[in-house]
Amino acid sequence: MRAHASGDTAGGWTAETRLRFLAQATELLAASLDYEETLERVAQLAVPALADWCVVDEVRDDGELARVAVVAADARKQELLERLQERYPPTWDSPQPAARAVRTRDAVLFAELTPDVIAANAVDDGHAALLRELEPRSAIAVPLVAHDEVIGAMSFAAAESGRRYGEDDVRLAEQLARRVALALDRARLYQSEQRARLEAEAAGERLRFLAETTAILGSSLDYETTLERLARLVVPALADCCVVDVLDERRQVRQVAVAHVDPERAELVRRLEERYPTSEADSRSLVGRALREATTVELPDLDVGVDEIAQDAEHAEGLRELALVSGMIVPLIARGQTLGAITLLTSTSLRRYGPDDLTLAEQLASRAAIAVDNARLYREAAERGRAARALATVADGVLLLDRDGVVRLWNPGAERITGLAAAEVLGRPARDAIPGWSEVEHALPVAHEGGPAPRPLAVPLDIGGRELWLSFAGVGFEDGTVFTFRDLTEERRLEEYRSEFVATASHELRTPLAAVYGAAVTLRRGDIRLTEEEREVLLAVIADESDRLARIVNDILWASRVDSSDTDVRIAPFDARQTARRVIESAQAHLPEGIEITLEAPELLPRVAADEPKLAQVLTNLVDNAVKYSPDGGRIAVRLEPGRGRLRLVVEDEGLGIPADEHERIFEKFYRLDPNLTRGVGGTGLGLYICRALVERMGGRISVRSEEGEGSAFTVELPLAADGNM
Numbered sequence: 001m002r003a004h005a006s007g008d009t010a011g012g013w014t015a016e017t018r019l020r021f022l023a024q025a026t027e028l029l030a031a032s033l034d035y036e037e038t039l040e041r042v043a044q045l046a047v048p049a050l051a052d053w054c055v056v057d058e059v060r061d062d063g064e065l066a067r068v069a070v071v072a073a074d075a076r077k078q079e080l081l082e083r084l085q086e087r088y089p090p091t092w093d094s095p096q097p098a099a100r101a102v103r104t105r106d107a108v109l110f111a112e113l114t115p116d117v118i119a120a121n122a123v124d125d126g127h128a129a130l131l132r133e134l135e136p137r138s139a140i141a142v143p144l145v146a147h148d149e150v151i152g153a154m155s156f157a158a159a160e161s162g163r164r165y166g167e168d169d170v171r172l173a174e175q176l177a178r179r180v181a182l183a184l185d186r187a188r189l190y191q192s193e194q195r196a197r198l199e200a201e202a203a204g205e206r207l208r209f210l211a212e213t214t215a216i217l218g219s220s221l222d223y224e225t226t227l228e229r230l231a232r233l234v235v236p237a238l239a240d241c242c243v244v245d246v247l248d249e250r251r252q253v254r255q256v257a258v259a260h261v262d263p264e265r266a267e268l269v270r271r272l273e274e275r276y277p278t279s280e281a282d283s284r285s286l287v288g289r290a291l292r293e294a295t296t297v298e299l300p301d302l303d304v305g306v307d308e309i310a311q312d313a314e315h316a317e318g319l320r321e322l323a324l325v326s327g328m329i330v331p332l333i334a335r336g337q338t339l340g341a342i343t344l345l346t347s348t349s350l351r352r353y354g355p356d357d358l359t360l361a362e363q364l365a366s367r368a369a370i371a372v373d374n375a376r377l378y379r380e381a382a383e384r385g386r387a388a389r390a391l392a393t394v395a396d397g398v399l400l401l402d403r404d405g406v407v408r409l410w411n412p413g414a415e416r417i418t419g420l421a422a423a424e425v426l427g428r429p430a431r432d433a434i435p436g437w438s439e440v441e442h443a444l445p446v447a448h449e450g451g452p453a454p455r456p457l458a459v460p461l462d463i464g465g466r467e468l469w470l471s472f473a474g475v476g477f478e479d480g481t482v483f484t485f486r487d488l489t490e491e492r493r494l495e496e497y498r499s500e501f502v503a504t505a506s507h508e509l510r511t512p513l514a515a516v517y518g519a520a521v522t523l524r525r526g527d528i529r530l531t532e533e534e535r536e537v538l539l540a541v542i543a544d545e546s547d548r549l550a551r552i553v554n555d556i557l558w559a560s561r562v563d564s565s566d567t568d569v570r571i572a573p574f575d576a577r578q579t580a581r582r583v584i585e586s587a588q589a590h591l592p593e594g595i596e597i598t599l600e601a602p603e604l605l606p607r608v609a610a611d612e613p614k615l616a617q618v619l620t621n622l623v624d625n626a627v628k629y630s631p632d633g634g635r636i637a638v639r640l641e642p643g644r645g646r647l648r649l650v651v652e653d654e655g656l657g658i659p660a661d662e663h664e665r666i667f668e669k670f671y672r673l674d675p676n677l678t679r680g681v682g683g684t685g686l687g688l689y690i691c692r693a694l695v696e697r698m699g700g701r702i703s704v705r706s707e708e709g710e711g712s713a714f715t716v717e718l719p720l721a722a723d724g725n726m
């Protein structure tokens with residue numbers, strides 16, 4: 001549809017003039033790809049030749065009209081038109097000719113614009129007033145159509161020139177519009193291509209940058225070094241200054257990296273951070289806000305003023321010195337956890353951050369957060385690994401109870417000490433899983449985390465039929481209590497034996513001492529006349545008891561000697577039969593009644609490799625014991641039995657015997673059988689301990705075969721001499 005006010009034409013251009021005009025316009029339009037400038041020039045070409053003013057509107061992406069060129073022959077009218085554009089911008093549905101042309105996709109001709117028509121087209125009185133002042137008499141608007149799409153409109157108006165437009169003018173305008181539309185389309189295409197190319201370039205640049213940062217972030221598991229490198233990469237590519245803050249385990253903010261194009265300023269940034277530390281809780285701190293709210297804090301216009309973000313005058317001064325322009329604080333978030341924040345700032349580059357920078361910074365931050373998270377996970381895993389290895393290898397038992405008293409950790413040391421497997425104990429309340437726990441639990445010393453270590457306490461626990469003395473020390477922490485314990489059963493037993501020993505040894509020493517003393521006193525008495533025989537008996541008592549005393553002292557000496565390992569053993573081949581014979585002979589010298597000792601050895605006896613005096617000492621001890629523990633008399637046999645590479649020396653008696661469950665313990669230091677089982681026979685509990693130590697040092701073994709009441713047989717096995725000579 002075409003709106004006509006009249007068919008009359010006032011222009012009166014010749015066909016030739018029109019063609020020239022069009023040629024000129026075509027040339028102009030082809031000259032530049034900056035279409036706004038081009039349109040301005042085309043409009044200028046039309047004024048005043050074709051119109052008193054010419055306006056070009058463009059249909060924007062949102063469908064609205066945007067005025068892109070306004071040219072008037074009269075400066076006053078140019079001004080009025082600009083005001084009109086400002087105050088009454090054409091809209092899609094406005095009655096203005098341009099809007100109509102766009103809507104109808106056809107030329108609009110107002111051949112004669114009467115004040116009535118103008119008033120009808122006005123939006124309001126102000127609009128009408130402006131239009132009246134412009135005094136248009138005649139107008140044409142033609143749509144700009146490219147690829148079947150309306151991309152704008154061109155309007156021509158005649159006023160002071162008195163021109164009236166007609167059909168010819170409309171055709172000319174249409175011809176011009178076709179050319180303008182084509183040029184406009186071409187320019188737009190070019191521009192969007194250009195924009196796309198720039199965007200692609202920028203995107204490529206960003207991708208390259210991100211790839212580079214990703215490479216850096218993946219390069220090390222030490223995240224602090226990594227973040228420092230990242231900060232250096234970001235400056236100057238994305239910022240003039242970059243600060244990376246992380247939250248540590250206690251959620252304290254720690255500045256781990258600062259980079260600045262100007263190293264002196266980097267120092268200033270560090271100083272400011274030291275002086276005005278950031279904290280998550282601090283409502284004044286912007287980094288604090290980014291951390292707390294886990295959102296990016298945008299600071300596009302830091303140059304406007306830093307006073308709002310400064311904490312005091314000195315802070316403001318420092319910030320001013322940094323001459324900040326724009327900034328962004330992006331939180332580092334991984335697995336829903338805020339780990340820190342990256343602050344990017346610009347100053348000397350005068351760069352102002354926009355949405356693209358923000359996207360890039362956020363992408364960067366998410367990669368950095370993953371790197372930090374990975375590094376921390378790795379560190380934790382490594383720490384856990386180390387801790388687990390330490391727990392597995394430590395000799396002490398380690399027991400972790402949660403707040404409900406359930407066993408959460410039971411290390412191999414604990415398994416070894418108690419004999420309770422982790423599988424039996426873990427996940428169960430300690431009072432059910434550890435026998436006797438409920439009785440000792442309350443007595444155990446527990447220190448508080450970070451407090452002084454408690455003095456361990458030894459408590460008895462009956463586990464698996466054994467009484468274990470375990471010394472416990474605990475530390476309480478938020479989630480429970482961790483106890484370490486060590487096995488003091490052995491020490492405890494020794495301690496018990498030792499105190500028993502002091503009792504027996506003093507008793508053992510006192511008996512012979514009393515006898516010696518008694519005999520000596522009797523001998524010295526002047527009032528009693530002793531016969532020669534009686535004197536002999538008393539002297540014999542003194543000699544025997546002194547010998548017994550000497551042997552006790554000797555035992556004590558030897559026990560401490562084998563303990564301190566300063567017993568040197570001299571191994572040499574010798575004939576054990578000789579040794580045994582001598583031991584038996586000296587025993588026979590003061591053999592109690594009813595006891596008989598025999599030596600049994602094959603004709604051909606290989607030599608042993610041992611220390612002769614020490615073997616003699618061992619045999620003496622065994623024979624003495626055999627005599628001592630045969631209070632009712634009996635036969636004692638000393639047998640030498642050669643075997644494969646070894647010689648067995650057996651001392652067998654028919655005495656009291658030893659219960660089977662005591663066979664091991666009689667070799668322990670200070671250990672003695674219950675006096676009820678030995679009919680009060682005295683001793684120190686050191687003899688067999690010394691024997692075993694000496695035999696083992698000679699590379700041999702000592703063992704016992706015995707039954708209570710059935711006599712005992714002690715066997716010493718020694719290696720044969722290499723020469724095997726008999």
Ligand code: ADP
Nearest residue numbers: 625626629657666672673683684685686687688
């Ligand atoms: P003691 O000085 O008490 O004899 P030993 O170490 O020689 O110390 O012996 C340890 C314990 O072994 C003795 O107390 C005794 O109960 C037992 N014992 C040793 N030899 C014999 C044996 N031949 N017959 C019975 N019991 C023995």
